[in-house]
Amino acid sequence: MRLFAQILGRIERLADVEGSGMRWDRVCQLFGLAGVAFFLVTAFSPLAHLWDLWTAVRPQFVPSDAIVVLAHGVSPFGILYPESALPTNRAIALYQEGLAPLLVFLGGAPEGGGTPEAEARAQLARLLGIPPEAILTETRPHTTRDEAALVKLLLQSREVRTILLVSDSGHLMRAQPLFERAGFAVHPAPSDALSDPDAPEDRLALMRGILKELLARLYYRAAGYI
Amino acid sequence: MKAILILALPGLTFVGAFFFGVRRLRLSGRSLGAAIGKTLESVGTTLVFLAINVAVAVIIHLDGARLNGNLCVSLHR
Secondary structure (H helix, E strand, O other): HHHHHHHHHHHHHHHHHOOOOOOOOHHHHHHHHHHHHHHHHHHHOOHHHHHHHHHHHOOOOOOOEEEEEEEOEEOOOOOOOOOHHHHHHHHHHHHOOOOOOHHHHHHOOOOOOOOOOOOOHHHHHHOOOOHHHEEEEEEOOOHHHHHHHHHHHHHOOOOOEEEEEEEOOHHHHHHHHHHHOOOOOEEEEOOOOOOOOOHHHHHHHHHHHHHHHHHHHHHHHHHHHO | OHHHHHHHHHHHHHHHHHHHHHHHHOOOOOOHHHHHHHHHHHHHHHHHHHHHHHEEEEEHHHHHHHHHOOOOOOOOO
């Protein structure tokens, strides 16, 4: 107990930077004030939506060799989550518009087993009239980096050069350079609606997604992946 | 409307509690500033520790990935 008090005292002395007039508790108060202000502004203003619009990837719906749909998640019962169903539907629509002859669905099985996301997406596409020979699935990737590497292996023999990459806008900002590094000419096809949420909890959820993706991009950059 | 309600409810509770404390419980109104300062300090400390935790996790993970080639556990999808 005494040792603990000594350590605390030492930390306090270290944090009290002499001459600077700035103490640890003041610094923490400033961070706290900034955090609370950011929370309130996010919840009660359209900041998250404006940020989302500002960083959104512009779609390039141009004819390509394949449409690649990135993974998002599936329930243990094989039901696609909304974040997964949205890009799947977008990709099917792009195929039906004749923008590419090949659909590549990505996504593994949920934790604890079950139908892989890619298979659930392929089932949906077949139900909507896409010929089975136009559908490829890859169920192994765990990360966006894995997805780029495995799609490269999958499409190498088919001489695919240009792809329409389908995911939400934030994810595409990180995925696009990865797929370009893998040797593809990438045309982003964002699938999110970029709507302005009204409820504070929805705005906070949107900001959480933006910050999560921002951190992921920083992490990928620090790791040298992009 | 919902946003106004969410803001108004804790705001009014705060004001009510302040007056109750000052008038009925004879507490010092000035000590509220110090209490808010301590609350902000707690929030700030939490944020600082969160940032340090994330930074340490990234460094450990990047070092692990360099040593191991590719870690089984990914820090991010």
